[in-house]
Amino acid sequence: MDFDAIVVGSGITGGWAAKELTEAGLKVLMIERGREVRHQQDYSTEMKMPWDMPFRGAGDSDLYDREYAVQRLNRHFTEFTQPNFVNDAQNPYQTGEDTRFTWFRSYQLGGRSLTWGRQAYRWSDYDFGANARDGHGTDWPIRYADIAPWYDKVESFIGVSGAKEGLKQLPDGQFQPPMALNAVETHVRAQIAKRWPERCLTIGRTANMTEGKPEEGRAPCQYRSLCARGCSYGAYFSTQSSTLPAAMKTGNLTVITDAVVEALDYDPATRRVTGVRYIDTKTGTRKTARARIVFLNAGAFNSVHILLNSAPGGLANSSGVLGTHIMDHANTLSAAALMPGFETHTSFGNRPTGIVIPRYRNMDQMDGIGHTRGFSFQGGALQSTWTQGNRMAGIGAEYKEKLRHPGPWRMVLVGFADCVPRATNRLTLDPAKTDANGLPQLRIDFAFGKEEHAALAQAKAEAAEMLTAAGGKVLMGFDQPGPGGTAIHEMGGARMGHDPKTSVLNKWSQSHDIANLFVTDGAQMSSTACQNPSLTYMALTARAAHAAVGMLREGRI
Amino acid sequence: MPKIESPIARREFMAGMALLAAVAPALAHAKAAPSPYQPLLREVAQLVIPRSATPGAGEVGVGAFVLLALDHGLEGTKGFDHAAWLKTALGADFLVKPLARRRSALAALDARAFAGDAAAKPWLAIKHLILLGYYTSETGGSKELQYVHVPGRFDPDLPLKPADRAFSSDWTAVDFG
Numbered sequence: 001m002d003f004d005a006i007v008v009g010s011g012i013t014g015g016w017a018a019k020e021l022t023e024a025g026l027k028v029l030m031i032e033r034g035r036e037v038r039h040q041q042d043y044s045t046e047m048k049m050p051w052d053m054p055f056r057g058a059g060d061s062d063l064y065d066r067e068y069a070v071q072r073l074n075r076h077f078t079e080f081t082q083p084n085f086v087n088d089a090q091n092p093y094q095t096g097e098d099t100r101f102t103w104f105r106s107y108q109l110g111g112r113s114l115t116w117g118r119q120a121y122r123w124s125d126y127d128f129g130a131n132a133r134d135g136h137g138t139d140w141p142i143r144y145a146d147i148a149p150w151y152d153k154v155e156s157f158i159g160v161s162g163a164k165e166g167l168k169q170l171p172d173g174q175f176q177p178p179m180a181l182n183a184v185e186t187h188v189r190a191q192i193a194k195r196w197p198e199r200c201l202t203i204g205r206t207a208n209m210t211e212g213k214p215e216e217g218r219a220p221c222q223y224r225s226l227c228a229r230g231c232s233y234g235a236y237f238s239t240q241s242s243t244l245p246a247a248m249k250t251g252n253l254t255v256i257t258d259a260v261v262e263a264l265d266y267d268p269a270t271r272r273v274t275g276v277r278y279i280d281t282k283t284g285t286r287k288t289a290r291a292r293i294v295f296l297n298a299g300a301f302n303s304v305h306i307l308l309n310s311a312p313g314g315l316a317n318s319s320g321v322l323g324t325h326i327m328d329h330a331n332t333l334s335a336a337a338l339m340p341g342f343e344t345h346t347s348f349g350n351r352p353t354g355i356v357i358p359r360y361r362n363m364d365q366m367d368g369i370g371h372t373r374g375f376s377f378q379g380g381a382l383q384s385t386w387t388q389g390n391r392m393a394g395i396g397a398e399y400k401e402k403l404r405h406p407g408p409w410r411m412v413l414v415g416f417a418d419c420v421p422r423a424t425n426r427l428t429l430d431p432a433k434t435d436a437n438g439l440p441q442l443r444i445d446f447a448f449g450k451e452e453h454a455a456l457a458q459a460k461a462e463a464a465e466m467l468t469a470a471g472g473k474v475l476m477g478f479d480q481p482g483p484g485g486t487a488i489h490e491m492g493g494a495r496m497g498h499d500p501k502t503s504v505l506n507k508w509s510q511s512h513d514i515a516n517l518f519v520t521d522g523a524q525m526s527s528t529a530c531q532n533p534s535l536t537y538m539a540l541t542a543r544a545a546h547a548a549v550g551m552l553r554e555g556r557i
Numbered sequence: 558m559p560k561i562e563s564p565i566a567r568r569e570f571m572a573g574m575a576l577l578a579a580v581a582p583a584l585a586h587a588k589a590a591p592s593p594y595q596p597l598l599r600e601v602a603q604l605v606i607p608r609s610a611t612p613g614a615g616e617v618g619v620g621a622f623v624l625l626a627l628d629h630g631l632e633g634t635k636g637f638d639h640a641a642w643l644k645t646a647l648g649a650d651f652l653v654k655p656l657a658r659r660r661s662a663l664a665a666l667d668a669r670a671f672a673g674d675a676a677a678k679p680w681l682a683i684k685h686l687i688l689l690g691y692y693t694s695e696t697g698g699s700k701e702l703q704y705v706h707v708p709g710r711f712d713p714d715l716p717l718k719p720a721d722r723a724f725s726s727d728w729t730a731v732d733f734g
Contacts, residue, residue: 047706049695049698049699049704049706050693050694050698050725051693051694051695051698055625055626055629055631056622056689056690056693056694057693058626058631058689058693060629061629061630061631061632061635062629062630062635063629065630065635075732179711180711180713180714181713182713182714183713183714186713186714222707222708222709223708223709223710223711224706224707224708225728225729226728343717344716344717344718345714345715345716345717346714346715346716346717346721347711347712347713347714347715348708348710348711348712348715349705349708349709349710349711349712350708350711350726350727350728350729351711351713380729382727382729382730382733382734383723383727383730383734384730384734385702385723385724385725385727385730385731385734386688386692386697386702386723386725386731387688387730387731387732387734388734389684389688390681390684390685390688392671393667393668393670393671393672394664394667395604395605395660395663395664395667396604396605396607396660396664397607397609399605399606400606400607400609400701401609403688403692403723404701404702404722404723405719405720405721405722405723406717406721406723406724406730407723407734410733410734412733
């Protein structure tokens with residue numbers, strides 16, 4: 001099989017790579033390790049009610065202990081969404097002795113684009129300039145101006161709803177009309193702004209559409225907030241709803257599912273990759289595909305895994321940093337509060353996004369306590385329903401009557417802190433343990449450090465301050481991060497940089513060593529910022545695809 | 558507009574079921590084995606959530622659901638026989654006591670558990686499962702409370718009156734409320 005380009009992976013960035021490359025006229029092969037999931041036809045639980053499910057949506061705990069021990073810890077994992085997450089027993093990985101890392105994975109066509117949290121934020125030069133500023137990691141070879149037009153392109157195409165706020169640290173984008181704040185959030189926004197003019201609570205910018213795109217067969221959000229089951233309305237961005245149809249329309253795309261890429265083929269004479277080797281998991285047979293360029297979009301850790309497994313010591317690793325400097329946002333519940341005074345207010349419908357309070361520390365002055373970067377909050381205000389009964393003594397008629405009505409309003413702020421890149425946080429291949437395909441298992445060594453702990457300590461204190469100032473009664477708050485992977489923003493391992501001696505990729509997400517190899521998923525990241533990274537992955541992918549096509553046309557690769 | 562109110566074609570439904578069965582054989586055939594504790598759990602569920610304008614928990618099969626859930630370790634119940642414990646805690650003659658006595662015995666156990674009495678602690682998980690079973694049943698979820706699968710809109714601020722019923726389909730509230 002010969003193609004112009006091979007794209008490994010079909011998730012958030014794989015879909016984008018396939019769309020951009022096929023629309024440029026290239027014949028593209030997209031290889032997905034998991035099963036096929038057809039838009040609308042294969043969202044098997046989408047319209048099921050809790051009483052349609054054997055375990056009412058909570059799922060079979062015994063089964064999850066045995067086979068989904070990690071995935072079950074993901075907030076989006078339920079009996080309804082279980083088909084969209086990996087079976088951990090069948091997909092093992094190793095962690096270092098002192099490492100706690102929950103690696104959340106979705107191995108199917110569409111990957112985590114089906115199960116993602118859909119928050120879509122631009123990065124600013126506070127983020128792209130962070131490494132140069134405080135000396136952690138290596139300087140990004142790009143700045144906001146390099147990526148801004150690609151953010152425009154991506155937002156316009158995928159459909160992002162949000163409110164323009166004119167913030168330097170969270171640049172405005174091409175937004176569809178925002179979803180509304182509820183009564184409590186509106187109040188808290190006003191109180192925070194009054195006391196801290198530099199802090200802004202705004203609606204989460206989300207890849208859920210408030211306006212349809214009928215020409216693409218996509219309807220606006222129906223406010224179910226059941227996204228991770230798959231959405232037949234096509235109202236949120238997924239590969240299936242958005243990039244895959246566009247790529248298919250060109251007639252230039254071939255998709256293979258149930259195919260695990262084990263390695264890239266490399267020709268030392270030309271210093272080029274010639275294609276990929278993969279395992280057809282349905283038959284167990286090993287196959288190859290050839291192409292002029294390869295895009296790795298297998299997901300940050302799996303793209304690194306493929307490179308590590310492609311040559312002794314790793315392919316595209318003259319720098320020796322392949323697999324190092326992996327990161328994930330330090331993430332915890334910073335504050336939860338009761339919000340009295342709204343007993344006569346309610347809302348209707350399930351908004352699929354919460355609120356965000358973008359970073360406000362360490363911007364134009366270094367005012368973080370014990371850390372040099374940012375933290376931000378997500379969360380929202382909600383009204384209790386029957387689950388409040390779990391905390392209430394009582395039985396009988398009166399108890400039932402209490403649970404019949406909405407309970408008190410609460411507000412939660414979940415902290416996301418910037419994670420410093422560290423050489424000791426790294427991916428390696430386990431020397432002994434293999435998986436079902438006979439491939440070496442990935443080993444993760446990861447720990448948060450004093451910077452993340454300091455940022456979350458400050459986040460806890462300030463979250464409580466803000467909710468209290470807004471009239472809330474703080475119930476609890478935490479300053480210890482969940483295990484690595486908790487934020488589901490694992491990234492790094494093939495970092496971008498100026499210098500081939502200290503980085504894997506250049507400013508085009510292109511290997512310094514191998515000119516026809518591009519890595520455009522989370523692996524390329526040199527720092528984390530404190531906002532969700534997927535929009536940036538997409539913009540960098542579109543930018544890299546454009547660059548790659550140009551280089552191909554000019555005969556440079 | 559995609560047509561999704563139309564019934565799924567049988568072929569696709571079967572494919573979906575086959576997938577479910579493939580990923581989780583246990584799910585395709587989940588049902589509780591007949592249990593000697595069935596009458597006790599039915600009665601206890603009914604005492605927690607009795608009949609009002611809508612049926613109670615016992616009447617809509619929550620006892621059987623709790624036994625299934627206990628069998629599969631939901632709510633952290635693995636490794637301890639909660640049903641046997643409940644029978645012991647309430648006494649062997651619980652089911653033959655008059656209703657008022659059954660109610661006061663269970664209320665006392667519930668009060669002890671919520672007061673932090675370690676000896677009554679297993680009751681908390683059982684109670685959680687009764688609530689889960691009831692408010693995710695069609696009766697509890699959509700008759701006692703309101704259930705809207707496709708709201709179609711978001712109204713951010715509506716007046717709430719004392720008689721208004723909560724939504725079992727407010728997923729954020731279910732998760733975090």
